[in-house]
Amino acid sequence: MTGESQHPAAGHRESEDLGKETSTDTAWEGVAASSASESDALYIELENWEGPLDLLLDLARRQKVDLKSISILALVDQYIAYIEQAEALKLEIAADYLVMAAWLAYLKSALLLPKDEQEDPSPEELALRLQLRIARLGAMREAGARLLARDRLGRDVFARGAPEGLRVLKRNQWQCNWYQLVHAYGQVKLRMEPVVHMVAERPVMTLDSAIERVSAMLGVSLDWMELRTFLPVNADPRLKKSALASSFVAALELAKRGKAEIRQDAIFGPLHLRRVKAA
Amino acid sequence: MSESSPDDLTRAVEACLFAAEEPLTREQISAHLGEADVKDALASLQEQYAKRGINLVERGKRWQFQTAPDLAHLLRREKDQLRRLSRAATEVLAIIAYHEPVSRAEIEAIRGVQTSGGTLDVLMEAGWVRVAGRREVPGRPVIYATTPEFLTHFGLDSRKDLPGLAELKAAGLLDPVDDAYEDLMEQKATKAEDSDAQDDSEVAEPLENRDESA
């Protein structure tokens, strides 16, 4: 804990972050008080870094050069020294700071190695990428400060205190026509009518008449006949449906009685019937 | 305005009055501006704004900007929007038309469902239904009837023009639901092979029901 570079005072840091355009309102939250003891100050600062990259950015700023020309080696040394001091003071250090310290130590040793022993990616590339990241964070830090220092509505400029307000009065044009009106009435009346169940009379072919009909027709020929040819030709479609169902059951019944045989060539294909020749 | 830019005090008074949430007295303005005398500034502002869309006015020793009175109508714009009457509202309207004058309780008895007050409000807003007094029974319920606008809108000379139940039936408007269902099944059977149209008609029903509850 000796000197400015290793122990940056919080107040100093704040003014650097904000640059020229600082105004009182733009101060960051929770910056350490300058009256705090040395170890407190360090602790509070560690709490206030927004991660290892943030700490690196601040250390880099301390080199007082363009972020593009910072010395990565010096930065690595400063960072490691900083973390070591925090450790010496037995301060709790978040894992990501320690990970960064370890990675930086590795980077430093790689940078110091002779070139031909280097791996891919090269330490130069890693260092350059780190520098680019720091520069990007620095750019956004500055941009944020400049943004907050602008003439802000409600702080520097003010909107009208008591605007009358613009009103759009929506007038509903309701739509409904004659048909909808009388239809609705009809529906209400229907809904409220006493419910009467009427069993609609439907044309049907009973099983008995189907058996009779199918056996009669089987008697005409010895050849295979398709089930549908057993149906009445000019019937009402509803009667046809019923006839198809009862004729099918009739066919099964006749097969069971040993009077007919049934064949189906394909699944869902037409059913064929043939009379069983009397033995 | 651009020719003679106002002095700093006038500008400050202007900004102060603009940002204020309520009308300010001369003293309040002064207090904001380091006890400066703002009398002249107010007078000159009032004159500068006299012919603009905004005026500076003094009401009971308090100063404020306000929209010029002749432009007040611009601040309230009316806009028509077309809206379909909900099924519930259409039913209530129909019941009133066929049975008027009716009370809400009677409407509910005919519909078999509770009717929300909003439904009647909509019909009155549309100008088709009016309160036609109270029925002289215990509780003196409000009774509703249709308006002349109702007849005009629906192209009726009088309420007697509304078709009777027998006519509705003849026109197929009261076909029993069972039959309608049969017909639907019949259509399905013919359509089944080449289209999925039946799925649509199945979806349509719950939607209509939802309408009704709205």
Added chain:
Amino acid sequence: MSESSPDDLTRAVEACLFAAEEPLTREQISAHLGEADVKDALASLQEQYAKRGINLVERGKRWQFQTAPDLAHLLRREKDQLRRLSRAATEVLAIIAYHEPVSRAEIEAIRGVQTSGGTLDVLMEAGWVRVAGRREVPGRPVIYATTPEFLTHFGLDSRKDLPGLAELKAAGLLDPVDDAYEDLMEQKATKAEDSDAQDDSEVAEPLENRDESA
């Protein structure tokens, strides 16, 4: 101001903007004024008010009157103090504004630290940041962008007005690290070629320099 009284349309636009509770687009003003073309009226109002205590400003295509910035010290009151934005929130806001639309992962890549959900909430609650959809990459992460209120609050005409945006762009500081790294490598490569070419003319150069200094 009194010498040249504004025309009716200008007065109407003025009244409209004065009465409005929030900034209005040109279209919104037009809609209030019977679809009139208000472009010229806005321009002339902006000029008329340029040196007054109130200014007419355009923020992201929306217009509003506000007090002149140089009068801030007179108008600022204790209760007007804005809630301070935390350092993290400020940084995240800047990243979103300068990079929008960005995903949380992209924000974190720049900050080198995880962003708590609360930070984004604060910015969204302030009305400065909104969810702008999802990026069509694996995981479909939510992406964030700034709002018109952001422009209004920070007095920006448009996003192009962000302080230092052009410089940051030119310096490549808004490009991802990977892209920037590759650009640098390319530049180095071309430079190396150039210097190779210069080697041939090495003799000539000092001569030229000498000429110049003479």
